[in-house]
Every structure is written in structure tokens, then in C-alpha cells.
Amino acid sequence: MRLRRLDLIRYGKFETRSLDFGERGAESDVAIVYGDNEAGKSTAFAAWLDLLFGFPRQHPYAYRFQRSEMMVGAVLEAGDEVLELRRTGAQNGSLTDANGREVEELRLKSLLHGLDRDAYRTRFSLDVTELNRGGEEISRAQGDLGRLLHAGMSGLSGLSDTLDAIEKEVDAFHRKGGRTTALRTAMRELEDLKARLAGSRLEPRRFDALRHALEAAENDLKETGGAFAEAQARLALREAADKRRGIRVRMDELGRALAAHPQGPPLSADAIRTVTEAVARRHDAAEGLAEARRRAEEARVATEGIAADPAGLEVAVILDVLEEARFDDGEYLLPRVQTAAADIETRRASRAALQRDAVKLAEAIGGPGASPEDVRLTRGALATLRKRAEDLCDAEARLKDTARLRDKAEAELGPQIPMPEGRDALGDALEALDRLRDDPEAAARQAEELRLASDRAAAGLPADWRAIAEAGLPPEAEAMAVAAAATEADRALREAQARLAEAEEICADARARQAALLDRGDVATDDEIERTRGARDAAWTRHRASLDDASAGAFEAEMLRDDEARDRHARSAEKRIELASVAHDLARHDAASRRRRAEWDDACAALEATRRDAAVMAARLGLAGDTPPASFRERRMALAGALDARLLTEASQAAAEAASKRRRGALVRLSAALVAAEGGEIDLGDARLDPAARRCKTALDRQADASRARTHAAGTLESLNRDLREKAEAAEACRTAYTAAVAGLWCADRPAQALLAAMDDLQELAELHGQAQDLDRRIDLMNAALERFAEMAGDLAGLLGLDPEARVAELIARARGRAGAARKTAQRIAEVARALADAETAIGAHEAAISRSDAAIAGAFAGQEGIDLSQPSETLATLQARDALRRDLAQLSADHDQAGAGHDAEALRLEEDDADPLRSDELRSVLHETGEARDAALQARGEAKASLHQAMQAAGGADLDQQRATILEGVREEARLKAAQAFGHMAARGALRRFRHDSRGDMLMATEAAFVHLTRGEWSGLDVQPGGRTERLVGIRNGEPVPAEAMSTGTRGQLYLALRVAGYAAFSTRFGPLPFVTDDVHETFDDDRARAALGLSAEMGREGQAIVFTHHRHLVELARHIIPGASCLGF
Template identity: 30%
Template sequence: MRLRNLSLDRFGRFTGKTYDFGPASASGDFHVIYGPNEAGKTTTMEGFLRLLYGFPHQDSYGFQHQRKNLSISGTLEIGDQTRHFTRLPQRDGALTDENGVALPENAMAGILGGLDETEYRKLLCLDDETIEKGGEEIASSKGDIGRLLFSAAAGISDLTAVLDQVQSEADDLHRARASKTRFAILKKEREALDKQIKELDVPASAYRKLKQELEAAQSEEQDLVGKRAKLRSARADAETLANALPMLSEVDRLSALLVGTDDYPTQLDINPEELVGLIEEQSKHTSRIDTAEQALAKARVDLEAIERHPEYLPLIDALQALEELRSRHLGALRDLDRRRSEHADITSEMTSIARQLGATPDGLDALLIDEGTMTTIEGARTALRDARRHAEGTTGDLQALQDRQRALHSQAPVTSDEATDWTAFLEQYGADRLLTAHATARHSVAQAQRTYSDSLAALTIADQQFDTAPTVPIASDAAEALADRVRDLRHDLSELQKTAADHDSDIAAKTARIDQLRDGGGVIGDDAASALKQERDTLWSMHLQVLTAQSAQDFAAAMQAVDDAADKRLSHARDLGELRQLEADLAEAKARRTGTGNALAQAQTDYDAAIAEVETVCQRAGLRNALDPASLPKWIKAAEAARAAQHSLELVRADHADTLNRAETLTQVIAQAATLVSPTLDDAVDTARRKAASQQKDREAKQNHAAEMRSVTTEIRHREATVQAAQDALSAAEARWRDLIASSFAGHIAPEALENGLTPLQSLREDDIKRQQFSRQINGMTEDQALYLAKLQDLATQHALPEETNADALHQSLSALAAQAQAAEERFAQLSEQMRQLEENKAAARAELTQIERRVADLAAIFPASIETQTLADLRRAVATTEKVLEQRETLSRSKHALTDKLRVNNLAQARDCLKGHTAETLEDQIDQLGRDIDDVDTALSTASAERGRAEHALKAVTGDSDIALLTEQKAIIELEIQEVARRHLELRLGHRLAEEAIRRYRDTHRSGMMQAAEATFATLTNGAYVRLDTVPSGQSETLIAYDAAGQAKQAKDMSKGTRFQLYLALRAAAYDQLAAQGQTLPFFCDDIFETFDEDRTRSACQVMARIGQTGQAIYLTHHKHVVDLAQEVCGGAVTVHSI
């Protein structure tokens, strides 16, 4: 693709601005667009991008024209075709062709070879931002452009995206210290299942009793359900009978209405609307017949009243034949008197002109000369006038030259007494080159200083600022690892704290339940029962020793207490089992709490150690206060950037030290010679340039004065000869003029009368032509009038009209006779045709009436003779009655079916039998009673269901075997899935590493051509300062390095800004060659990226742009005049300069 022309119709500050790049030249397609600051160079490049990719929703270039009014158009050469496109800021139809037809967006995408706007900017539209940003990506093999350049030659650019997807899939399965991967989620689910299994795995007790209680509750519940179903069925039967009684009444009512309608048909195929239409048609045709008969009677009367004269009809053609002659006659009546008056006026005017020329009326014909004589006289008059003007002009020119000679004698220039030749001085020191180099050096140092200052400012924390780059005690990747470790430890500590709180809550709940069973439930624990038995045994031993009544009573009381405790324990066996289980669970919960507490203490210790490590790093970096661990990696990266910026500043200062020293020396020399006080280099050079310009101006003024003096003296001698020749020519012209006038007009006119012009003679000649024309017109009009009157009189004689000499009156009489005859014939024919049409209409209406009568008879055939259908009105009434009867029959049939379906019987008789003896009142009472019985059963069923639920709950509380088995099965499934995730992760990770290694080897083998092209271009741009390019591995990608002439290797970030830009330009040029080799050439734009280049490297950069122009199209935008001069110097005719 090539840009033929670009038109910024309404964009930015431009309205109707057009760049015409013309057809591609054999010498190259390199263009330089030059203009001052803010002239619109960047606007031009942005306009081109919008032509290709459209307008953004918020456009910063809509400051002069509203966004909705923006418009950009251009002509593109695509292969052998030339196409014109227009881009508008609208949703639909934003891209149109030369005919205004809207085009789809993919029409432009196909031309661009798949490059999106971001890729085009970074690769082919370069400014200070995109050349640096895209260049960094290229140099480190990152981003889409990096992949394109590092992989395109190997044909594997698509594989990089595939490998990124593989890496992403592997990371989703498992990633170190990540908590959201599939492996981590499955691991947490397995731990949760282990915990749940431990909580549910308890021994069963009192199982048989609880099972018997459940079976009894289920049996009672089933009995109540069966009873409720029977009551509901009985109530449904009663409700059915109650609903059927009104339906039977409706059947009886409809049957009574249909008595006496048996003769009406069972089916009606007549549309009532058709009958209405037939009635309307019958009325319409009857009215047509009446109207036609009335019109026929009137037409017969009018026909008999017509008076016909066919003998006058030939007058029509005769008068038509005279129409042209009559038109000339009427024209003569209008114009004849006027033409005679004009003829007299023109004759009088010619006589007046002859008197003005000094001639008598008798000599008028002598003044009428032919065109040749007129031309000869005009030529002689013009020659006389030119000779006079020439003589006067040459005299005036001679006088002016003499005045100029006297003025030059009195205006001799004053020369300067300056001792220093400032022009030679500036050339000796190379001031122009030094100025450019000095500006570049100052800019580079200032840019490096700004970068360094910005990097120091980025290190500011609260009120602590840094004047120098601090020490970096830890690498940024290590800082990120430390921050991740602190985050994971904080998360683990929080989870352990939550687990400890859950254990505390569980212990408290179990303790409260045990206390409740012991204190409020009457349950005697094993310890209390053992204590009672021990007391009984003690009292028995004492009784055996003393054998007293008191000892016996004490033993009896103790024995009774043991028996009572045994009874209570027997009656509360179920609660006792729960108590024993709770006590075992409590012991286990306390053990788990102890283990969690130990883990929590260890986690706290690890977390404190990690925080201490963060604080140590911050202290070593010179921070007064420790940073938040999450903020540490970002600050460490900023510190690394500050160290790099400091190093870059030192290198820039060293690179430009010689230029700055030479600039200081030149400034001091100029200051001493020109007596300046502490000037800058720019001020000193400007002063020297002004003095050099003043000296040059004085020299040129002296040389110009001497040259002008010589020129004026020579011109005066030439002018004197010219004046004499002009006077001689004037005398000859006057003599010829007098002789010509005398011979042409035979003495009737003096020569002086025509010196001011020949207008009177031309007027006489023109008036004579008009006078002759008026004479011819008058004669023709008179002849036409006579002929017209003679022909009209012949027609009047033929038709016996009285004699008449007035042609208009005679024509009017003849026309009246012809018109009357023609009108009578036309009226006769009109009435005859009207009568014929009326007869036809009357016959057609009668035929339609006959058809209607036949249709009525056909429709009435379905009715028996007992029903009146002779007329349309009778038939319509019969149809309406039949429709009503059919509707009632249908309703009766539906009612019968509904009744028999309701009662589930076969016919109406069986339905009557079912309803016999039932009334609405008795059925309503029965339904109410059944409803109350159902409510009682529902209440009892609710109680039985609650009891059954309680029994089921009690049984489930005892046994958890099935739940344990289910949870164990789930745990086994999760463990299998964990194995599958681990296997899949290993497959992806190992496959990714093997594929990366294969791609790297393949890339090393196949990309040498592109790397050599970039290497050669970079060597050209740096004038041999850098001789080789290579790549080194950097993690999972590669980094570009350059070797200078001394063999030292540098990365792009270690180069000066100008050299770095030259490297990035070389990479773009190599990429452009790569695209061109693949058949894709696109316009290559650069916006003042040579600004940091010195003059020699600028020349080399212009050669590179010209080389790109040989392959495709290169366009450079600049506000530096010296860049334009260098481009023309280096490229010659291969570059075209456009000005804004």
C-alpha cells in the first residue's frame, strides 16, 4: 500500500489541507514534511492513522471542528489499483469510497495485512514515545512487536501465543504459594472432608428402642393418611352431585326452547353477509336501469334539436391552410408603423453624425467606407498615437536616468572599520555544527538529569526524600518473593486464628450441653454412680463392725440411694449415652484445640520473623520507617531504576564533556572579541552572526553602488539615441495620417476630426445596415397583407358572404360559420354514442338481476316448503332463525356431554337416576360434615408426623455410618482428581519447557537474515561506532545487546538516548524489510526522531529513510531546517520536500 495523497478536510487546526505525494518515482519514495513548531506535523501523522483505523470516541483533535464534523480523506495505491477513501466519525458508514458508498471496516483491515493500530504505531509511526516504548519491547523480545521481529523469520510467531496459553493453563492448575489454583482448592476440600469425618464418626447406642419408636410412629401416620383419603373421596363425590344439579336444570331449559324447530335444517351453509351483499346488488342494478331510461329519453330530445350544416365543414381546412399567412398579417399590423418610424429616425441620426464630422448631408454617401478602408485608417491612427506615446516615454525615461545619476553621486556608501572578519571566524570554529552538538549535549544531559530526578522523586515515602540513589540491599524479584511469603504467612495465621476460635466455640457448646444433661435432665453420670456405690460399701463395712440400729439405717439409706440412682440411670439410658459421647467429644475437641494453638504459635513466630526481615531490608536501604511488605517490591524496583538513572547520567555527562568544553571556549573567545559580559553560547554566536552579517552587508552595498553607477551612465547614452529615433518616427506617422484621410473621404472630412477615434464612421456604417434592413421589412409586410386579404375574399365569395375589405372581420365571419358547423357535428356524434352506452348499461343491469334471482333460488333450496324463502328478505329471516336454532342445539349437546362426563355415566337417563332423591341443601350439609371430619384427621396426622420426625431425628443422631461412608467416598474421588491435576500440570509444564527450547533453537537457526539487516543498518546509523548485534537469554525471553568497535557489549538501556533511538530505528528498518519480503509494504512515518542525532548520524539516518523509500514509502516530519538541508544534500533527487 502507498499513500498517494492525504487530505485533512476538517481535522485539528486544518481545514482543507492536502498533501500530494504524487506517483512513486524510480529514484525513491522518500518525503520530508517541514514546518515550524505547532504547524501541524504530529496532526498530519495522527490524521493518517485515523484514515486507516477511524476516530476514537474522545478525540483531542476536535478543538477547532466539532468531533461530529471531522473528516479525513486520502488516495491509496493498492497494488495496481488506486482507490480513494473518506473517514468520518460516525458509527455506521464511517468509511466510504470515492462514490460515497459505505464500506465495511474489514475492507481496510485486509489492506493493512492484519496490523492493528497499536502495532502500526509502534512499528511504522514513530515519535519520541512510540520509538522508545516499542523499541524496548523489541530489544527484550517482549510484546507483539517483539514477537514479530524475533520470531517472524522463523515462521513461529503464532506458537508464542500458543505457549502463553499452555503456561496460563499450567498456572491455573498449580502455582507455588497460590491459593486459587485447582490443586489448592482440591487440597482444601480434602482437608474439610477429613475434619467432617472425624466429627461424625461416633459410636451408636439405644438403637433398638429408637427404631421401635420410629416404626410405631410410621404405622400410626399411615393409618391416618388412609382415613383422610377415604374422607376426601367421599367429599369429592358429594361435591360432584351438587355441581351436577344446576347442569341438569340447564339441559331441561334448552330442551324446552327447541320445541317446534324440527323443520329447520341441521346444517347451514349460507353466509349471512352474502345475503346482505345480494340485497345491495339488487338495489343497485334496479337503480341503474331507472337512471338509464331517464337519460335515454333526454338524449333523444336533445338529438332532434340539433341543426346541422355539413357544407361549411370544408372552411375548417381552408382557414387552417391560411394560418401562417394570417400570422404574418397580424405581425405586420403590430410592427409596420413602428418600422417606418425607425427608418426615419435612423436616417436623421446618420445626417447628424455627418454634420458632427464637418460634412454636408449631400456628402453622406461619401462617408460610408468599406471594412478594409476602415481597418487601414484605424491602423494609421494607432501608429500615430503609439509614435507620440513612445516619444513622450523615451524623453521621460532619459530625464529619470539623469536624476538617478545625480542622486548616486551624492549617496556614496560608508564602510565599517571593524578589524575582525567575523564570517571567517565562525567558519574557523565550526559554530553551526558546535551549536547543534551543544544543544544535543545539553538536551541529553538535561533529559538524563530529569530522569534521575524523577526516579529519586518516585522514592519519596511520607516526608522522607532522597538526594542520591540509595543502596539496594535486595533484588526486586527477591523482594517480590519476600512480599509473597509475608502475604501467605498472614493468610495462614488468619486461618489458624479462625480455626482456634471454631474449636473454642465447639468446646463451650459441648460443655454447656454436658452441664445441662447433668443439672437439668436428671442424668447421673458414671462418676456420681461410682461415688454412691463406694459410700454404700463403706457404710456396709461399718455396719458389720458395729451392728447397731443406726448403722443399719445408714446402710439402708445408702443402699436406697444406689437403687434410686440405678433406676434413674436405667430410665435415662438414652441421655446417659449422649452424655458419655459428649464427654468423649469434649476430650477430643480440647486435644484439637491444643494442636491448633501450637500451630498458631509457630505461624505467629514465622510471620514475626518475615516482618523483621522486611524491616531489616528497609533499614539497610536507608528508610527511616519500614514499608508495608506489599509496597516493598515496587519501591525496590524504583530504587533500582534510580541507580540505573544515576549511572546513565554519569555516562551522558562523560559522552558530551568534549562538546561542552569546546562550547565554553568558543563563548569566551567571542565574549572577549565582542566585549560581551557572561554570555551564553547561543547569545555569543548570535552576536558574532549579526556582526558577520553587518560586514557582509557593507561589502555588498559598496559593490552594488559602483555597479549601479556604471549601469546608469551606460543607460543614459543608450536613451539619448532612442529619443532621437522616436521623434523621427513621430514625424513620419503624422504625414501618412494626413495623406490617408484626404484620399479616403475626398476632402469632406479634416484629419483632426478623426484623431480621437473612428467611432462616428463605425456608427454611420452600422446605421446604414439597419436602414437597409428596415426598408426590406416594410416591403415584405405590405406584400403579406395584400395576399392574405385576397385569399379571404375568394372564400367569402364561395360561401355567399357579402363583400368585405377588412381582412380581420372577414376572417372572423368565416371562422364563425366553420365553428358552428363543427360544433353541431360533434354534438350529434356525442349524443349518439351516449345513447348507445346507456342501452348497453341497461342490458347489463338486467342480466345481473337475473343472476341474483338464480342465486336466491339456489340458496333457498335447503329449506322445506313450510319456511317462507321467496324473496331475499324472507331468505335472510329464515337464515337468522336457523342460526339461532343451531346455536341452541349445540349448547344443549355440550350441556348433556358435560353432565354425563361430570357424573361418569353413559346417557342422560343414567344421570337423572344418579341425581334422583338429592337436593342442593342435603348435599351441602353432607359436604360440610365431611370437611369437619377431614380437619380432625389432618390435626391428628400433623401430630403423628411430628412424632415420626422426632423418632427419625433421634435415630439419625445415634447412627452416622452411612454419612461416614458417603464422605469417605467423596474424599477418595477428590484424591483421584488431585492425582489427575498433578499429572496434567507436569505434562503442561514439561511440554512448555521443551517447546520453548525447541523454538529457541529453531529461532537461532532461522533469524540470521533479519538480525544481519538490523546489524548493518545500526552500523550505518552510528557511522561504525557499533559493529555487531546479538541476543542473550533473559529468563523465558531474550534481550538484544550491541557490541561497539572496541568489543564492549551494551544493552539498549545503557546507551545514550540518541544511540538508543538509532538502534530502535535500525530494528524498525529491518522489520520493514522483513514485511516487504513477505509482500507487505506500508507508509513509514517518523515525527522528528532525529532530534538527538548529531549531523553525521542525521545524514546516515536520511540514507536509511531513502533506502526504505526504495522498498516502500518513507515520510519524515520535522521543524528543523538543517534536517531538510541534510536530507537534500545526502539524497539529492531521491527526496521530496513538502512545506506546511
């Protein structure tokens, strides 16, 4: 397909503009379109795309014409056929011929070989941005030949980015050996949760331990709680006695203070409130009286200096009426009057000027003497006339073009060509072979790799490992549970042992302290003085019975021993307390030590049980009975891994054998297809069979293309004959419609072209008429406003002392000033009179309030002896202090009784009599110690209870289980998605590999030729080198290969341009040419390279059609020089 002319009929800023590329040049079909920036080059390309594919729904160029009014047209050459088409914004049937008849979209689609808008744009247009992006694609593709050839063919430059992004996303989830993938992270989280789960589940053994701990703690609490309660009661009794003694001393002091205050009844709350309020009221009234007298004097002085303005108030009344006045349309009078007074003369001058312009236009259209009324037409009539005239001109032009195309098509139709046979079968056989290309070797290599991996996985395992694994491995959770239980039991035993040792050590310390205190001998216990008193009494009994010296001496000795013991008893009170405390501690530590020993016994038993479980598990994993449980999981994983690897190896070996068999079968089928296509016997080896088959396939493809082209040309000629007849009929219909439209008008005898030339003036005349009508209406409104104002203002100027002809604006401004001042003066006079009356009323009220306050104070103090009424506040304070002392005394008496409540009266009396100052401290010390013991037991019980409660109330392992399940569900979904993405990526890779294989021959050669040409020999060629799973494109400079991705930015751009040129050639060869549009791609080239690039455009023009947009004038000259026959157009 070739574009002969592009018509911007109503499109963007253009109207009836055409780019006529003319006939195809003899050697090369190249058109250079020159225009400044913003001249409309992009608009023209968009119009070309819209013609081919329709207008987008939201159109960026619909600013001068509505989308529905836009129209673009083109004359296309397809083989020998010439098509003139129009595209409009209609919902249906937007593609028409030049006469407005609908044309099937299929006609264009077949010319475009199925390409849609995006595909055509990317393949057949190129600008600087795309050139740069293509250069970047070369860099990103790392020279991958398949990707580069695809980019050159399709024009797509984002392929690498997208494929890299997919690969990156897949790798981010899972990559063999990857340590930071999402899957590995999730696996670590799952492992962590699994380990935490073991400790979180409330399993029966843990529950039993918690329950036993609680029972022990409760017994301990019961014991220590009893001791504490007893000590508490003894101290409470002592403190009550101390308190009562203190209260009695305080009561005596208060009685003495009360005797110095006045006599009389206690003051009631009402009396206190009455005195307080009366004193406050009297004070406020005195201050208010002084203030009221000052305000009255100020008002009298102000009244004397103010004078009223009655004339100003009259002006205010007239102004109010004017301010509120409105016209019938609701607008206020004053603004409009002021505008009218200012503008009316200017409007009258504009109206006269419009009339002069209209007369001039009328003479230009209708000749000298013609008046505007004679030649003026309505807007509707003008539109109809324009449409009829344009239709007639277009129809005549289309008829002429079609006749010429039809003659040419008939002359160029050649002989018929038959379709070749056997081509499809040969193509299928080649494709089948391509799909198997790497299959057998790769499968064999993979099987060998897996075998080695399997051997490595089994290294270090016992000889019968497979039998152990296939007999059934214990679940991983079970192996871990046994290991965890053993670790836990071992840890519990160590802790129990440490706790036992610590308890026994504390116990020994307490026992040593007790022995040390007793050994010192300076402590006399109650038991000791009981014994010495008993011995003394016995000696006395014996002495009284015998009354001899010996018994007297014995008695004396016992008496002295008893006295000494009692003396020591009195001196060692503090030491006795210390000894009692040590004894108490010893008992407590003894009990703790016994509990720790019981715990240690339990831990020993638990450890033994876990060791038995571990021995059983070791046997199931093929390990010795004394193997540490920590290695169970590793052994289990090793066994499972080895078994998996061995099974995988066996499956892979079977797959390799099958792949080899498939390859042999494909070659046999290819040989049979080649024999069928070429005829006769062929005996070629495997190595030569493939190239021979491909050469044969290429020849058959070319013959098939030629046959299809001949059939298509015949169809085109038939279509042109039909088109010619239809266009002649259409032209006649347009002529009839035009004649009918001008009949009876002053222009009835004017030709359509002449009428179209006068259209702009006629349009302007209609515009001038509309403007004149609008001005007349405005002048009338202004006159009415000025007359109404004069009537309503009356003698306003006289009242203000102004000339009756004064300007409206000045009159209104002066009236507003005078009215405002008069109103303010009247308002001030009224305010001063109100202030004087208020002040005189206040003076009377304050004087009455002072008298009432004095009477209330005297009544409240009635009955009190020896008080001063002239100082009511001080008197009130004295009486309130007296009443407070009376209340304190009563409260102390009640406290005294209260302190004794709840205690045995006799015990309390004895305690009050005992004045020993050390006794209270001694009791507090005992309470403190028993309290600490009780608190410790309480805390231990609380902790045990909380542990059990927490374990029971907590979700156990449910929370962690839930987290684990959520992670697993996420991984499940993500794994499916990423695996699918991985397959998509694999398929894209495979497709590019095939693309590389299919396109590398001709296209690579064409790219190399274009690249050498573009670089003017600086690069001598291109080559292909193997690289990983694909092949890499390299450039040759100075005999050395340079990877494509290592080229400079400019060179990569040139390589991309070369790829696109080659891609264009490949497409044209396969399907036929389409116009290729470049937009200022030469601006980054120096003159030498621009010359070379234009040379390539000439090369493209030999195969098809190249359209070069540029805003560099020197490129136009350069193109004329380099490309013979290139057409040059300008915007």
C-alpha cells in the first residue's frame, strides 16, 4: 500500500489542507516533509493513523472542530488499485469513499495485513524518543540476538524490561539456592513459628507441672498466712494502746486553750453566712455609690456641646429612596445610572463605525453601490450554500482521479501464477524438528546431573538407607518433639539441681547463724531463765528444809546464777528477737529445701522418660541409641532428601531416552516431506537434510506470495471499474443540488468556486449585522436610566447647595456624606440622655443597701458575750476559732473510744500499762518478717496460679498455629501465581529463540548492511557469538568484536535504526510494503551520518514508501541531493 495524498479536511487546526506525495518516483519512493516545530507534523501523522484505524473516543485534536465534524481523507495506491477514502467521527460507517458512501473496514484491514493501530505505529514509525528507547533496549537486552531482531521487526522496545521484570518477580519469590527469596523468608518464619509452637502448646505434662506447682504454693501460703495474722493482731493491740495514751494528752491541751475564748452559743452556719454576705454587700454598695456619682457628672458636661442637623436628615430620606429604587428587570437604579452617564457617548460612536464597515463589505461582495441589506444572508443559508459548493468541487476532483487510476491498473496486470504443493507439510515437519532442537542432549545432561546429586545426597548415610526411608520415616514434627522434650527435660533437671543447691546453701547459712548466736552465750532465752528460776526455787526449798551451810551455799549459788541470767535476759532483748528471726528463717528455708528436692526428683524421672523416647526414635532413623536427639531432624531430612533425589534421577533417565527417540522420528518425517515437495528420491544425511529442506521451503513460500499478489491485482481492477461509474453519478447529483441552492439569490449566476471565495466576507457581514443590533439595544437602556434618576432625585442638588446640572456621580457622593453625618449626631444626643438617668437611679439603690447590711450583722451576733460590732469580720473569726476547738475536743473523745473498739478490754489495759519503749518496734519487726514470708508465698502462689490460668486461658498454640496457617495460605497462592509467571517467561524465551532462528539469515545480513552504511564504514560488520542459553550480537570495529551493549549511546541508536530498516525490508518482502514515517530522527546525527541515514531512507523507498518529517531545512537540501526523485513538501 502506498499513500499518495493525505487530506486534512477538518482536522486539528487545519481545514482543507493536503499533503500530496505525488506519483511514485522512478527509483525510490521518498517524500521529505518540511515544517517548523509546531507546524503540524505530529498532527499529520495522527491524521494518517486516524484514517487507517478510526478516531479515538476522546480526541486530542478536537479543539477547532468538534469530533463529530472532523474529517480526514487520503488517496491510497494498493497494487494497481487507487482508493480515495474519508474518515469521519461518525459512530457507524465512519469510513467512506470520496462521495460519502460507506466503505467496508475489511478493505483497509486487508491492506494492513491485520495490523492494528499500535502494531502499525510501532512497526512503521520512528521518532527520536523511540530511537533512544531502542538504543536502551539494546543495552537492556545485553545483546540477546532474538530480542534485538524482534525489536527491529516489531518496533517494540519494552520487551526486555517486561521480561526482566517478570523474571525478577519470579526470582524474588523462589530461586534455586536463593537465600533471600520470599519463599525462603516464609520458610524461616514457619520454622520459627514451629519452634515457638512447641513451647506454647499446653501439653498434658506441662499442665501437670503447673498444677503441682500451684498446690505447693497454696500450702506454703496457708502456713505463712497464719503466722502473719497472729503478728498483725499483736501489733494492732499495741498500737491501739499507744494511740489512746496520745489522745488523752491532746485532750488536756485543748481544754486549756478553750478557756480563753468568749462565751456564748456556737455560731450557726446561717449566722456565719449572713455576716459574711452582709460585710461583702456593704463594701460593694459603698464602691458603687462613688462610681454612680462620677457618671452623673460626666453626662451633664457632655449634653452641653452637641447640636442637631435637620436639613441633613431630609437629604438622608431622599437618598434612601434612590438607593432602593429598581428597574423592572430587578436591577438597582443607581449603579446603572452611573454606568449610563459614563458610557453613553462611547456606545453611540461605536454604532456609527459598524455601519460604515458594513457598507464597505457589501460593496466588496456585490459591487459598487450594493447595500448591506441587498447582499446579507442568514447564517443557515450560508452553511447550506457552502456545503453544496464544496460537495460539487470534491465530486469533480474524485471523478478525475479515479479514471486515471483505472487506466493504469489495466495496463499493469500481468499473467496468472499457480500455487505450489507440499509447502504446508514441509513447514510442519520443520517446525516439529525446531521444537525438539535441544531436547535429547539436555535431557541426558539433566539425568546425569541428577544422578550425581542423588549420590551426593546419599553420602554419609548407612548402606541400608533406602530400606529405612521406604519403610516410613517418622513425621518431622514427631522427631522435633522428641528432641525438644529431651532438651527441655535436660534443662529442667539442671535448673532443678541449681535451685536445690541454692536452697540447701541458704539453709546451711541460716543454721550457722543460729549456732553462732547461741554459742556467744550472752543471750538469755525465756527457757533459760525459766530453768534458772526453777533451780533457784528448788535450792530454796531444800535450804528451808535443812537450813545448813551447804544448802545455803547451794541456794546462794543458784540465786546468783538466776540473777545473772535475768540480768542477761534484760540486756539481750534485741538479740533474742534476732535469734527468733533466725529460727523462723531456718524453718522457712528448710521447707523450701524439701520442696526443691521433690522437684529435682521429678525432673530426674522426666529426663529418664525422654531418654527412652529418644532411643526409640534413634532406632527408627537408623542411628545408635545414644545419639543426641538434636541430630534427629537432620538425619530425617537427609534420609528424605536422599530418597527424593534417587526417585527424581530414575524419572529423569527415562525422560532422556524418550527425548532421543522423538528426535529421530522428526528427522524421518522431514525427509518424507522434502521428497513429496521436490519429487524423486533424495538421499541426504541428517546434517544436510535440514538446510536443504529450509531452502526448498523458502522457494515455495515465494511462489505462493506471487500467486496471491496476481489474484489480488485482478480484484483491484474490477473494483476500480465499479468505482468510476459510481463517481460519475455522484458528480452529476452534486451539480443539481448546487443549482437548486443558488436559484433566486443575487448569486444565482456565480460558479461554485467563486461563491466559496466570497464565503468569508459573507460570514463577516452577517457578524457585523448582529453586533449593530446589540449596540442599539444597549443605548436605549442607558437613556431610560438617566431620565428615571432625574425624576426621582427632585431638588436634591438644592438641599446640598450644588448646581442643578452637577454630575450624577458627584451628586450621589455628596448626598451620602451629608446624610451619614446628620444621622450620627442625632444618635449621640439620645445616648447621653440615657446615661444621666441611669446614674441617678443607681445612687439611690446603693445608699439603701448599706443600711440593710448593718442591721443583718447585728442580728447574727445576738447572744454572744464581750464582742465588738464595729469590727464584724474579726469578731466572726474569733468565734469560729472557739467553735473549732470545741469540735476537735469532741472528735478526740470519740477517737479514744474508737481506738479501743474490737480489742479485749483487759488485754488492752495491760498493754496500756506496759510502757516498754522497745515493745512496739519488736512487734513491728516480727510483723514485717512474717509479712515478708507471707508476701513471698502469696507472690509464689499468684505466679503459679497466673501461669496455670494464662496457660488455660491463652489460645495455647492456636495463635501461632493461626499465623502459620495464614503464611502457608499466602505462600500457596503466591507459589501458583509465580509458577505460572515462570512458565510464561519460559514461553517468551522459547518464542524469542525461535524468532532468532527464523529471522537470523536475511534479517541479520540486512541489518549488517544498514549498520555499515550508517556508520560510514567505521564499523565493518556484525557477527554473532554464543552466550549462555542464547546468542549475542556483536559489532566488528578494527577487526575486534564489540558487544552490542558495550557500544556508545549514539552507535546503539544507529544499530537500532539499522535493525528497523532491516525489519521493514523483511516485512515488505513477506507481506508487501506499507508507508514508513520518520520524525526528525536525523537531528542527533552529524551531516555525514544524516546523509547515510537519508541513503537508508532511499533504500527503504526502493522496497516501499518512506516519509521523512523534519524541521531542518538543510536536510531537505541534503535529501534532494542524495535521493534522486525525492519529493519535498512544506507545511
